[in-house]
Each structure stands twice: as C-alpha cells, then as structure tokens.
Amino acid sequence: MASIGLDNIVKAYGSLEVIHGVSVDIDDGDFVVLVGPSGCGKSTLLRMIAGLEDITAGTLSIGGTVVNNLPPKKRNIAMVFQNYALYPHMTVGQNMGFSLKLGGVPKAEIGHKVEAAAKALGLAELLDRFPGQLSGGQRQRVAMGRAIVRDPQVFLFDEPLSNLDAKLRVVMRAEIKSLQASLGTTTVYVTHDQVEAMTMADKIVVMNAGRVEQIGSPLKLFNEPDNMFVASFIGSPMMNFIAGRLTAAGAGPAFVAGDLSLPLPHLPPGVPADTDVILGMRPQYWRRDPAGFPAEVEVVEPTGSETQLEVSMHGQRLTVVLHEQLDIRRGDRVTLAPDFERMLFFDAASERRIG
C-alpha cells in the first residue's frame, strides 16, 4: 500500500502535448477514479503511473519514492487491462502465477498464493482451464486474480468493465469495490462511465482534453461542480442548461431566458443583477406542482420506479426525472416546479460556477 503523487505531469508525443501539467495526490488506500470522455488523457495518465509510457515532464512518486525512471516491474504495481490481456496459452493458474514465477518465488509458495487468490475470487475450480474456455466475467476475475496474487502497492484498472454486459458490470463493480476495501490497496481506476466513477470512487478526478477539471468526492462533484463540463459529465441524465440573465427588477430576483421567467428566493451570493448566466438544473430536482410552470411533454421514458420526461417549457427543452409512475403521453401538459435551492449558476463566458 502506498500513496501516489502526480506533480505537474506532462506528456508530449513530439511537439504534440496531450497531458498538460496534471497534479493529483492520492492517499494511501484510496480508490481514485479517473473519468472523462474518450481522448481526455485518462488512460495515458494511468499508463504513465504504470510505467508503460514515459513521462515528458513532472514528478511521479509512489510511496514517497520518485519512480519517473523506474521500469514497471520495479514500481510494485499491478494492472488490469480493458481486454484482460490474459496469456492465451497459459492456464488460469499459470496466468495468475506468472509474475511470481518471474520474481523467483518458490513453486510451492506460488501454488499456495494462487490458490488463495483463486478461492477469494471464486476461481478455484477453473485453475486448469485456458482463458479461451472462460466467460467474460470469469476472465475479468482471472485478470484481477493476477493482480492481487502479487500483493502490489498499487492496483491500476484501465476500463476493466467496458467489455462486460450491463448486468455483469454491476456485479463486477461491487466485487471490485469490496475487494479493494478488504485489501485496502491504493487503487487508480480509469473509466469513461460516470456511473462507475460515482459508485466506486472515494475520490473522482474529472479530466478533459489533457487537464484536470475537478477533483473531489462523488457527491461533491455532483452537488458542487466547478464548471459546466463537470456538471454535464457527472450525473445521469445530463444536467439541463439554460442560457439567460439574472434580474432583480419588478417582482424581485428572477432568472429570465426568453419567455421563461423563474422567480428566485434571492440572487446567488456575490452575483449582481443583470448578469448573463447559464442556469444548471439537474433533471431529478423538478417535481410536479399545480402551482409550477406549464410544460408540454415531448418524450416519455418510464423506467419503473421513475419517469423520465423530455418537456418543452416556454421554448426551453428540459429533461425531467420524476420519482413516480405516471400515466402520461406525448402532447400532455404538466406543471413543474424546480427545487430552487439546487439551482446552479455558471458564468456565461467562462462557464465556471458562480453560484
């Protein structure tokens, strides 16, 4: 177990810089998820931690030791790859014990450790099988077994669940999380799936175009995103954004966007009236209210316990999630009220949150 420090890490391929000075501190035993859209540099960053990519500039330390120039095998890390990367010509047992064999561990001890890991992962019956004879979930477990059998300082996961079906993904998500919790090994996990990030992480690092947008706990990112990118990336369905203006004239403070005028209890602290802003409102923070704003239903998506609606409200298209079953159809009218306390405001120019 070890802490990881990334200090102003830069990665460039020739003149093309893809990671622009990333700094992240990962505490001992933390489960940190790097999340972001495709091409944001999260996998490159993980590969730099693993030692599979050179670091152009900056300092990477694991357990207080600078490892910039150490080869992967000297970093005491284990990695689970997206496609599992199991050696097809070796049995499950050989796959799991390969690193120990290379490390010169006595055969009896390898057998003992492999068996213990296999038992913990429910692979004891499969040790003599080849990867080609396993299902996707079993292969995933073998890849994890290969990682834990070494008892590394750090686990690295590179989108390990993206090849599994939705149901198995949920099961494996919980398994990885509970495994990490029981081992207490520092873990860096890369995914593009914000649900995975939210459900698994102690700390999420949101990345975009080679930069860190925000670092924080899942709920902090959900409730207090620093900017519109984080606000839009975290949370499903995506946050609604309405460009408009804050006013304080007439009936009191309000947010005005075209025909839509939402009265506010107060202006966001520190934000003067007549400021161009973008209102951010999560779909979950609307409720049906006879005294609310009229909206026309355009799309209905029932999910059982909830009903997701696409509505048009004074020319603004919004996504709304109502925590109830509704007998409602396209073209129907509903009246909706927002939770004013949950409204977020972003500066229209910089897209940073101002309230």
Place this chain on the structure above:
Amino acid sequence: MSRPVLTLSLPQIRIVRGVQMLVALILALMTVFPLFWMLSTAFKEPSEVFSMTLVPQAPTFQNFVYVFTEVNFLRYLFNTLLVSASVTLIALLFHSMSGYALARLRFPGREVIFMTMFSTFLVSLPVIIVPLFILVRTLGMLNSYAGLIIPAIFNAFGIFLLRQYYLSIPRELEEAAVIDGAGYWRIYWSLVLPLSKPLLSSLAILFFLTNWNAFLWPLTITSDQDLWMVQVGISAFKGQYSASWNYIMAASTVVAAPTLILFLIFQRQIMDSIKTSGLK
C-alpha cells in the same frame, strides 16, 4: 443494398455441380498421374520403362535394392535430413527473433532494414548463385555442412510472415507481461514464441520441404559425394546420353515418401501455411 441473385433450377444446379466435379477430377488426375507413373516405373524392369503400361508386367524391387546398395543413397538421405532439420530449426529461431524485433522494437533504420529484407524477394537463387558461391568459397565453406546449411537460413520469407503475425498480437498482452516483470527476452520466449506456434509449425513444414527438395545450391557447392543431398544423388543417375529412369523413379519414390507422410500428418498446417503465405 441487395446484390443481384442468379437463380438456378435444381437440374441446372446439378449440371453446374457435375461440370465442376468433372473439371476437379481432370485436374486431380493430371496431378496424381505423374506420381503413379513414378511409382509404376520404380517397380519396372529397365526394358519395360518406356512401355505405356501403368502396371508393371513383372514388378521388381531390384531398382530399390540398387539405389540402396550400389549408390550411397542412405548417406544422401541422412545429409538431406540433417541439412533440412538444421536449416528449419535455426531459421525459425532467428526469423522469429528478427520478425519480433522488426514488429515491436523501436530502433533507427527499422523500416529501411525491413524493406531491404523484403526487396530480396525480388531476387531468385539463380541470380545470386555466382556471388554466393564466391562468398561461401571465401569463407572456406565449400564441401561442408556449414556451406549447405548457413546460406539456406537467410531468407526474408519467414521474417516477413512472422513480422506481420507479431504485429497482430495485441500490445496489451506484452504490456501485461512487462508489468508482471518480464523483459524483452522473457516476453519473446514465454509469450511471443508460444503464441506463434501455429505459424511456426506451418513455416517449419515449408522450410523443411524446400530444403528436402533443394537441388541447385547443394549441386553447386558439394563435389564430395559424402555431402550430396538426395536431389543431387538422383540427378547423378542421369548421364549425358542416357538416364536410368527405373533407378531415378525408385530413388524419387524413396525421397517422396517422407514428404508424403509429412503431408498426411500435417495436412491442416500445410493448407494453413499456403493460405497464410499466399504461396505454395
């Protein structure tokens, strides 16, 4: 977009199939007939060699007895086996190493080296046989096993095929091995080599058969009969004015036997190698 479909009635399909089978039968007969002729002649008396009968009137083993007793044919077989097996083993080892290096290692001039190797495809043995002979003579390898084996190892075909194959191995597998603590040599030996077993066995068959049937190069550098390979030995049955076809066919039958056995055992790999390489 739907593709135009040629609809045939059942009798028409039968006619087409019949024609196809007839053509296949003719081609098969054209291929098999020389083999039968070889086998038949191998059991014929010298006087009967040029008769048009496919089945010998008085089958005899004398031709085989002559080949093994009057000529040192067992020695030729041993030489051929030794050279073919050595070339195959050494070539596969070095070809796989250089194929891996050209596919995966980054070093200056890699593409130039590969293209230079690739360009040797354009040059056949007869074109380089004189400079090659001079080179081998200068190295003092005339009339030696080294002279038979070493020049046959250098061949771009295996390197090219293996390089292409190694390019298709997922990089993640090698990265997993790197994380597990493997270096280049360990990755090559424990991962790349076992993974290329199917291609290596196909290449082994191709290399073995090519060297088993080698004629021009062994003929060029070996004057010592103790170093002759089988094809050279067979050609010695032909004089300037006559040829002992019964002995030639008996020897050819003996030489063909191992290749036929190899073919029967490794049919699938041979077909794969032909499909993979696009050559035969």
